Amino acid sequence: MAAPLELSCWGGGWGLPSVHSESLVVMAYAKFSGAPLKVNVIDNTWRGSRGDVPILTTKDNIVSQPAKILNFLRKQKYNADYELSARQGADTLAYIALLEEKLLPAVLHTFWVENDNYFTVTKPWFASRIPFPLSLILPGRMSKGALNRILLTRGEPPLYHLREVEAQIYRDAKECLNLLSHRLGTSQFFFGDMPSTLDAYVFGFLAPLYKVRFPKVQLQEHLKQLSNLCRFCDDILNSYFRHSLGGISPAGQETVDANLQKLTQLVNKESNLIEKMDDNLRQSPQLPPRKLPTLKLTPAEEESNSLQRLSP
Amino acid sequence: MSLVAEAFVSQIAGKVPFIHVGNQVVSELGPIVQFVKAKGHSLSDGLDEVQKAEMKAYMELVNNMLLTAELYLQWCDEATVGEITHARYGSPYPWPLNHILAYQKQWEVRRKMKAIGWGKKTLDQVLEDVDQCCQALSQRLGTQPYFFNKQPTELDALVFGHLYTILTTQLTSDELSEKVKNYSNLLAFCRRIEQHYFEDRGKGSSSIRLS
Numbered sequence: 001m002a003a004p005l006e007l008s009c010w011g012g013g014w015g016l017p018s019v020h021s022e023s024l025v026v027m028a029y030a031k032f033s034g035a036p037l038k039v040n041v042i043d044n045t046w047r048g049s050r051g052d053v054p055i056l057t058t059k060d061n062i063v064s065q066p067a068k069i070l071n072f073l074r075k076q077k078y079n080a081d082y083e084l085s086a087r088q089g090a091d092t093l094a095y096i097a098l099l100e101e102k103l104l105p106a107v108l109h110t111f112w113v114e115n116d117n118y119f120t121v122t123k124p125w126f127a128s129r130i131p132f133p134l135s136l137i138l139p140g141r142m143s144k145g146a147l148n149r150i151l152l153t154r155g156e157p158p159l160y161h162l163r164e165v166e167a168q169i170y171r172d173a174k175e176c177l178n179l180l181s182h183r184l185g186t187s188q189f190f191f192g193d194m195p196s197t198l199d200a201y202v203f204g205f206l207a208p209l210y211k212v213r214f215p216k217v218q219l220q221e222h223l224k225q226l227s228n229l230c231r232f233c234d235d236i237l238n239s240y241f242r243h244s245l246g247g248i249s250p251a252g253q254e255t256v257d258a259n260l261q262k263l264t265q266l267v268n269k270e271s272n273l274i275e276k277m278d279d280n281l282r283q284s285p286q287l288p289p290r291k292l293p294t295l296k297l298t299p300a301e302e303e304s305n306s307l308q309r310l311s312p
Numbered sequence: 313m314s315l316v317a318e319a320f321v322s323q324i325a326g327k328v329p330f331i332h333v334g335n336q337v338v339s340e341l342g343p344i345v346q347f348v349k350a351k352g353h354s355l356s357d358g359l360d361e362v363q364k365a366e367m368k369a370y371m372e373l374v375n376n377m378l379l380t381a382e383l384y385l386q387w388c389d390e391a392t393v394g395e396i397t398h399a400r401y402g403s404p405y406p407w408p409l410n411h412i413l414a415y416q417k418q419w420e421v422r423r424k425m426k427a428i429g430w431g432k433k434t435l436d437q438v439l440e441d442v443d444q445c446c447q448a449l450s451q452r453l454g455t456q457p458y459f460f461n462k463q464p465t466e467l468d469a470l471v472f473g474h475l476y477t478i479l480t481t482q483l484t485s486d487e488l489s490e491k492v493k494n495y496s497n498l499l500a501f502c503r504r505i506e507q508h509y510f511e512d513r514g515k516g517s518s519s520i521r522l523s
Contacts, residue, residue, distance in 0.1 A: 093373055093448045152423055
């Protein structure tokens with residue numbers, strides 16, 4: 001129908017098609033609206049600018065930023081919001097604003113500013129997908145950009161201290177997650193049975209927070225307690241992204257881990273049992289090996305011996 | 313209280329608006345709402361959880377779009393900055409402080425715009441965003457008197473504050489207020505609140521004409 005649509009975005013891990021929120025939003029929207037996207041994952045051979053990722057390329061256009069890409073897709077008749085009423089469309093805008101104002105600062109902080117997380121998880125992951133020598137510079141720049149954004153939107157001029165702001169942004173993020181959970185309730189998607197733009201945005205923001213394994217996890221723990229939001233992410237992953245995930249699926253990985261755990265427990269139990277048996281054997285009366293009868297036992301001793309043999 | 317003293321106090325308090333209660337000074341809408349709620353008055357008690365979520369979401373939309381657009385127009389649009397904003401912002405202070413503070417504020421606002429991705433937006437794009445926001449608000453309001461049932465909530469106060477300012481502040485061009493005027497139910501909303509809550513008290517206060 002239309003010219004082939006190519007999306008360049010950051011790749012996946014931990015069971016996700018992408019670990020970058022904005023890329024994930026676009027990928028989810030494309031799945032929901034049926035847009036045939038060819039996904040090009042950025043690795044260290046990619047020559048383009050990484051600042052604007054995700055980027056949609058068609059024959060005549062290059063579009064960046066999720067909002068613009070989604071608008072473009074809608075103009076190409078890939079519209080996931082077709083069934084929504086005007087009021088629901090308005091609600092979509094409002095909830096997206098809520099996500100960007102209340103949740104995004106804490107997500108940025110968890111990925112890019114919190115030192116443990118950044119140095120052990122985020123930086124190595126991104127650096128491995130950027131060619132040397134940019135891999136030394138770009139992650140640091142992305143981290144500074146995230147910090148900047150948090151401080152300028154939440155901090156107090158002119159000094160902008162992070163510490164004052166940290167507690168507040170996590171409080172806001174937890175409240176935002178609670179609000180989303182209330183709004184979702186028991187429905188499958190935010191507006192009925194069909195996923196829409198809002199579902200794409202919520203999925204894009206929540207899924208990396210849910211799945212990526214971080215050392216410092218306070219926001220992740222809070223999210224995991226909101227079971228309907230976790231179920232929401234898992235449903236979308238299973239329904240829309242299952243076949244495109246290579247290797248072990250997240251469920252598979254978890255069963256492997258669970259099996260490993262069970263096996264370890266069994267082995268431990270076995271070794272405990274063996275130790276006990278060993279102890280028992282040592283403590284139980286030692287029966288003299290059968291020798292050639294040089295020693296003639298009296299009948300009474302023989303009887304007592306056989307009795308001892310029978311006792312546990 | 314003279315203008316200078318007021319500006320001085322507002323610098324200490326941090327941000328306008330602020331309320332003075334006994335020894336305490338509470339500034340900004342969010343904390344003021346919390347403070348009043350702690351005293352036992354809350355406008356949104358009658359809402360259920362889903363409605364409260366919606367209310368908070370719409371308040372963020374207003375902050376995200378309208379507030380940012382107002383800041384953009386005041387500080388990033390060269391025409392407005394030159395003619396109106398610089399002079400108004402620096403007016404409480406003597407020379408050269410008025411220029412220095414105005415430039416500093418402008419630099420701060422531009423930094424913030426760049427950080428959230430508005431740095432590259434043109435005026436037309438900003439106006440389009442305002443239009444989108446007003447459309448959303450208009451659709452949400454529909455034919456109801458207030459956003460949630462028949463009682464006003466914090467959202468109504470926030471929306472009134474912003475729309476009223478947009479409609480009544482004289483800028484170099486009328487484009488911003490024209491965008492809002494396109495939506496008749498929003499205009500009616502502002503007029504209704506103004507008449508109901510502000511004109512009752514003393515005819516001496518300036519009756520603002522929402523034309």
